[in-house]
Amino acid sequence: xxxxxxxxxxxxxxxxxxxxxxxxxxxxxxxxxxxxxxxxxxxxxxxxxxxxxxxxxxxxxxxxxxxxxxxxxxxxxxxxxxxxxxxxxxxxxxxxxxxxxxxxxxxxxxxxxxxxxxxxxxxxxxxxxxxxxxxxxxxxxxxxxxxxxxxxxxxxxxxxxxxx
Amino acid sequence: xxxxxxxxxxxxxxxxxxxxxxxxxxxxxxxxxxxxxxxxxxxxxxxxxxxxxxxxxxxxxxxxxxxxxxxxxxxxxxxxxxxxxxxxxxxxxxxxxxxxxxxxxxxxxxxxxxxxxxxxxxxxxxxxxxxxxxxxxxxxxxxxxxxxxxxxxxxxxxxxxxxx
Ligand code: HEC
Ligand code: HEC
Numbered sequence: 465x466x467x468x469x470x471x472x473x474x475x476x477x478x479x480x481x482x483x484x485x486x487x488x489x490x491x492x493x494x495x496x497x498x499x500x501x502x503x504x505x506x507x508x509x510x511x512x513x514x515x516x517x518x519x520x521x522x523x524x525x526x527x528x529x530x531x532x533x534x535x536x537x538x539x540x541x542x543x544x545x546x547x548x549x550x551x552x553x554x555x556x557x558x559x560x561x562x563x564x565x566x567x568x569x570x571x572x573x574x575x576x577x578x579x580x581x582x583x584x585x586x587x588x589x590x591x592x593x594x595x596x597x598x599x600x601x602x603x604x605x606x607x608x609x610x611x612x613x614x615x616x617x618x619x620x621x622x623x624x625x626x627x628x
Numbered sequence: 629x630x631x632x633x634x635x636x637x638x639x640x641x642x643x644x645x646x647x648x649x650x651x652x653x654x655x656x657x658x659x660x661x662x663x664x665x666x667x668x669x670x671x672x673x674x675x676x677x678x679x680x681x682x683x684x685x686x687x688x689x690x691x692x693x694x695x696x697x698x699x700x701x702x703x704x705x706x707x708x709x710x711x712x713x714x715x716x717x718x719x720x721x722x723x724x725x726x727x728x729x730x731x732x733x734x735x736x737x738x739x740x741x742x743x744x745x746x747x748x749x750x751x752x753x754x755x756x757x758x759x760x761x762x763x764x765x766x767x768x769x770x771x772x773x774x775x776x777x778x779x780x781x782x783x784x785x786x787x788x789x790x791x792x
Contacts, residue, residue: 504666508674508712510681511722511723511724512724517672517673518672519672521669546791553785555778555785558677559675560673560675561787562671562672562673562789562790565789565791565792591792592792593792613720614719621717621725625712625726627732628729628757628758
């Protein structure tokens with residue numbers, strides 16, 4: 465019985481949508497992808513200057529292309545970068561762990577629709593309320609500007625973290 | 629046609645087992661779980677002193693329990709900690725990224741079988757060859773010793789990285 469209850473709790477906890485309210489939408493029309501924490505790991509990252517620790521995940525299309533070494537990534541690829549405050553572990557201070565949630569960002573591939581920004585649509589959702597970033601759709605210039613130096617890697621900084 | 633080829637490449641790349649040779653086995657009998665990179669993210673971490681950047685993933689049982697706040701974790705829970713060398717991104721040096729693969733470690737829950745080490749079986753596989761760590765089964769004393777300060781959290785340092 466305890467096992468059955470546990471199984472139910474597990475299933476429910478997996479099924480409950482991450483968001484209670486309506487899905488937030490960025491000023492350029494990109495809606496939050498609520499299942500980004502269920503996608504596969506692309507890589508971890510750490511931003512010393514910002515004091516953030518991150519995980520980059522990708523949907524099936526993106527991860528399959530990254531694993532196969534296909535560049536540019538095909539339409540339908542979505543990458544998420546999830547950021548938390550970097551905090552020192554109280555029992556082991558040389559270990560830096562994920563603290564409070566900071567934001568989640570997305571890059572959505574549609575070569576035609578987002579032709580002017582390297583085929584990528586950008587979106588950022590900030591803080592506990594997942595507040596869409598940007599006053600209007602021009603916020604993407606900031607994203608695209610910073611990602612332009614890596615145009616040769618399909619505008620992606622991150623490479624798939626390799627394992628044997 | 630190109631789409632069809634891509635779909636096949638994707639499927640194959642997902643289906644190909646991670647390992648070419650036989651599955652490595654730790655001196656205490658725990659075999660490598662080859663699908664650890666397909667498990668869900670528990671959290672990222674960064675070890676300044678070792679120069680490692682990491683991702684902790686968990687199998688379905690472990691992640692369901694962590695999300696539901698169930699402690700101790702139920703039998704069948706497996707956590708993986710994957711470590712890469714921490715390297716500065718060549719185009720953006722304040723960003724620390726995953727370089728070369730270092731090792732993967734596992735904690736496997738079986739309250740009865742691993743009674744003497746908090747219900748957890750430990751295993752570590754090192755480098756490109758995933759060489760099992762430890763001369764004999766006593767290597768677990770090192771693992772268990774370091775994890776003992778967090779006995780109150782079911783011997784786990786890491787908590788599920790929260791998202792709204
Ligand atoms: C100041 C530079 C800068 C700006 C501005 C910027 N990025 Fe990035 N972005 C990076 C770097 C560097 C990485 C590599 C990972 C890291 O540092 O955490 C990255 C990684 C990403 C990733 C993971 C895929 C990849 O390229 O590695 C996504 C998704 C992303 N950024 C989205 C955005 C969005 C959306 C915006 C704007 C709202 C944005 N970025 C603005 C520098 C920037
Ligand atoms: C010197 C201390 C130390 C030793 C020895 C140690 N660990 Fe850990 N372990 C940690 C810390 C600290 C973390 C938290 C994450 C991090 O720092 O990357 C951790 C995290 C883990 C995790 C993820 C779950 C969690 O508790 O956060 C696994 C799995 C793990 N260790 C396995 C092992 C295995 C297997 C061994 C021995 C072969 C081992 N550890 C030895 C300190 C240690």
